[in-house]
Amino acid sequence: LIAVKTSSKDTAPAAGEKDADSSKEETWETALKTTVVDMEAGELRGHKVSVWDLLHSKYIPEENRKELLELYQAGELTLEQVKTVVSTIVAKAEEARAEQSAHASSPRAETTVTEAEHTHGLQED
Numbered sequence: 001l002i003a004v005k006t007s008s009k010d011t012a013p014a015a016g017e018k019d020a021d022s023s024k025e026e027t028w029e030t031a032l033k034t035t036v037v038d039m040e041a042g043e044l045r046g047h048k049v050s051v052w053d054l055l056h057s058k059y060i061p062e063e064n065r066k067e068l069l070e071l072y073q074a075g076e077l078t079l080e081q082v083k084t085v086v087s088t089i090v091a092k093a094e095e096a097r098a099e100q101s102a103h104a105s106s107p108r109a110e111t112t113v114t115e116a117e118h119t120h121g122l123q124e125d
Helices: 003-034 051-055 063-073 080-102 109-122
Strands: 037-038 048-050
Touching: 003 048, 003 051, 003 063, 003 080, 037 051, 037 080, 048 051, 051 063, 051 080, 063 080
Parallel strands: none
Antiparallel strands: 037 048
């Protein structure tokens, strides 16, 4: 019985540490899940979307998501900064997608892009 009590005392702090880590993890995760952004772009227009959902959406590449989460967890970015960065990326991606669809059927758009690339190339020489 003494050995059992000793071993349970030995494992209790380890379990306690794990609980402390997971609750700390849940705190930052909960903050991202409960902070919502009122989106004004594309298919998300008029919807309130959590920062967490935006981070894990098709708009945020995996490496960007990992970097933002690491900076946020390390305290280098505030929740407000993460919210701003993520909503800006999503808005710009939606705008670009809308422009692409609008110009996809327009031959003039392709000409403009080609002319712009040609002009840019000349400036480098």
